[in-house]
Amino acid sequence: MDLKTWSAESSSEILLCGGFTQVPGPPDEYVLTLTTSGLYVQRLKGTPGVPEVVRHSDCLGSCAFRGPPADPLGYYFIVTTYPPVGRRRRELCLTFRVGGSPDPEANRQTAETWARRITQLATPDVPTHGGAEYSLLPRPCQLLIFLNPHGGHGAALSLFKEHVLPMLSKAEIGFSLIVTERPNHARELAREKNLDRFDALVVMSGDGLMYEVVNGLMDRPDWSVAIKKPLGILPAGSGNALAASVNHYSGHKQVMNPDLLINCTFYLCKGLVSPMDLVSIITASGKHIFSFLSVAWGFVSDVDIESEKYRMLGSIRFTIGTLVRLTALRTYKGRVSYLPAEEEGTSASTTIPGLLDPNSSHSERLSFGTQARQNSIYNFCNSNNMGTMEGCGGHQRGGDIPTLEDSLLAPLDQSVPKHWTVVKEEKFVLVLAVQQSHLGADLFSAPMVTGLNDRLIHLFYIPAGIPRSSLLKLFLAMEDGTHMTHNCPHLVHVPVKAFRIEPFGSKDIITVDGEVIECEPLQGQVHSGLGRLVNGGRKS
Numbered sequence: 001m002d003l004k005t006w007s008a009e010s011s012s013e014i015l016l017c018g019g020f021t022q023v024p025g026p027p028d029e030y031v032l033t034l035t036t037s038g039l040y041v042q043r044l045k046g047t048p049g050v051p052e053v054v055r056h057s058d059c060l061g062s063c064a065f066r067g068p069p070a071d072p073l074g075y076y077f078i079v080t081t082y083p084p085v086g087r088r089r090r091e092l093c094l095t096f097r098v099g100g101s102p103d104p105e106a107n108r109q110t111a112e113t114w115a116r117r118i119t120q121l122a123t124p125d126v127p128t129h130g131g132a133e134y135s136l137l138p139r140p141c142q143l144l145i146f147l148n149p150h151g152g153h154g155a156a157l158s159l160f161k162e163h164v165l166p167m168l169s170k171a172e173i174g175f176s177l178i179v180t181e182r183p184n185h186a187r188e189l190a191r192e193k194n195l196d197r198f199d200a201l202v203v204m205s206g207d208g209l210m211y212e213v214v215n216g217l218m219d220r221p222d223w224s225v226a227i228k229k230p231l232g233i234l235p236a237g238s239g240n241a242l243a244a245s246v247n248h249y250s251g252h253k254q255v256m257n258p259d260l261l262i263n264c265t266f267y268l269c270k271g272l273v274s275p276m277d278l279v280s281i282i283t284a285s286g287k288h289i290f291s292f293l294s295v296a297w298g299f300v301s302d303v304d305i306e307s308e309k310y311r312m313l314g315s316i317r318f319t320i321g322t323l324v325r326l327t328a329l330r331t332y333k334g335r336v337s338y339l340p341a342e343e344e345g346t347s348a349s350t351t352i353p354g355l356l357d358p359n360s361s362h363s364e365r366l367s368f369g370t371q372a373r374q375n376s377i378y379n380f381c382n383s384n385n386m387g388t389m390e391g392c393g394g395h396q397r398g399g400d401i402p403t404l405e406d407s408l409l410a411p412l413d414q415s416v417p418k419h420w421t422v423v424k425e426e427k428f429v430l431v432l433a434v435q436q437s438h439l440g441a442d443l444f445s446a447p448m449v450t451g452l453n454d455r456l457i458h459l460f461y462i463p464a465g466i467p468r469s470s471l472l473k474l475f476l477a478m479e480d481g482t483h484m485t486h487n488c489p490h491l492v493h494v495p496v497k498a499f500r501i502e503p504f505g506s507k508d509i510i511t512v513d514g515e516v517i518e519c520e521p522l523q524g525q526v527h528s529g530l531g532r533l534v535n536g537g538r539k540s
């Protein structure tokens with residue numbers, strides 16, 4: 001912060017100004033100026049120095065407290081901040097003594113006023129256009145944290161103790177920690193546990209554990225309420241795609257663990273909750289899966305799964321896996337179809353309330369049984385497969401339990417609707433449908449994604465015929481997202497609302513959010529803001 005910046009910014013509205021002593025240390029006087037842009041701290045000793053600024057966006061809040069018995073006159077307030085130093089946020093706590101009045105009660109009131117105003121300004125702005133879908137975690141706040149001790153290279157518990165615990169306690173956030181004991185443990189708990197007393201469910205691992213929690217919530221009879229429980233991600237896996245994406249949307253530089261973990265813990269403590277799109281995926285064998293990240297078939301899913309054996313190396317496993325698979329490059333046969341985003345946009349003008357309209361409220365968005373069926377545009381549930389999951393494209397339940405209609409999808413045993421596009425090639429090197437910007441902490445695969453609620457799926461595919469060297473260049477450029485500027489004629493990108501992938505064989509690897517599923521035809525459609533995630537907001 002130089003003097004020039006200070007005088008420019010000092011034009012912002014001054015809210016409070018006062019002289020206090022900073023403690024501990026020599027009893028130097030400081031002038032504090034709280035403005036709409038930050039808290040300016042200027043030392044008064046000798047020649048007044050340049051004020052240091054504490055940005056509200058870097059501040060977790062402040063609290064006032066009584067001094068020690070030896071200081072019956074003074075009252076104190078502490079400001080807890082995590083300013084970025086280089087690529088990493090570092091804790092910086094500033095404590096000031098208020099003792100300007102001979103009346104201790106007046107000093108108490110002053111300290112409490114400062115603490116209250118600083119905390120108010122540190123509270124993130126909640127966008128108003130999304131209604132109740134945007135909110136703040138309540139205070140006091142109670143989290144349920146699922147931690148996978150084997151995520152990434154197995155250091156989640158020590159990372160938690162070192163980086164997460166201190167920040168949560170500074171933010172006075174309570175939590176219950178569940179260390180998962182086996183695959184699907186988190187899914188079972190998300191499906192069966194009474195979650196009422198928790199304000200958010202947090203995953204400390206990679207994307208696989210988040211996938212379990214999302215799908216566990218969607219397994220519940222009360223899924224329509226459960227899936228609105230705010231989720232949080234604390235990266236301790238090897239890919240950490242969701243965490244990296246959230247970090248990117250907030251305008252932060254691309255960083256890896258533990259810097260990424262510290263940023264995500266900071267977002268959690270700030271507590272901004274935003275809607276998150278989920279993609280509903282139906283498979284030919286009738287499975288209904290919910291995805292927050294990606295569906296991959298071909299090169300990407302092969303690398304992801306084949307590199308499992310290098311797990312101990314952390315994210316470098318994907319680089320090694322890419323090089324290994326490039327040497328044995330193969331093609332994957334099948335059919336790919338999609339509903340382009342613009343096409344859907346025009347035809348959706350007579351939409352079902354909520355499923356496609358981002359401005360509708362949550363209650364509108366969940367439709368009930370027959371009424372939803374009458375309103376659906378492309379609802380094929382009334383055709384041959386009515387009442388079963390197969391080919392119906394609906395999250396079907398009996399009685400009064402809400403039904404989530406996949407209104408854009410035709411049954412999988414029928415052709416795609418006429419206004420869909422069927423890709424003419426039937427041999428691919430990769431097919432990838434993503435709804436987040438990153439596929440890993442250093443895999444900036446979809447730079448066009450700007451937030452959790454873009455209401456789009458980005459379909460990428462590369463037909464057979466791409467030279468190995470071009471593919472390698474694309475993957476190397478993906479680290480900083482510049483692959484899209486290569487104008488590679490082999491890489492096709494289409495923003496879509498729905499897609500279908502029909503592999504001709506049954507032996508390929510298909511992943512949803514990095515988790516392997518059976519190799520069979522599947523299709524998916526985006527549901528705007530179906531889930532909610534604690535995040536760092538969106539850069540303006």
Ligand SMILES: Nc1ncnc2c1ncn2[C@@H]1O[C@H](COP(=O)(O)OP(=O)(O)OP(=O)(O)O)[C@@H](O)[C@H]1O
Nearest residue numbers: 152180181182183205206207208209237238239240
């Ligand atoms: N206690 C456990 N023991 C073994 N596996 C577990 C345990 N808890 C969870 N799992 C499984 O570990 C798998 C990997 O977890 P996760 O995806 O979160 O980490 P990761 O693979 O390192 O990260 P990423 O998905 O970001 O690459 C998940 O499929 C999850 O089901």
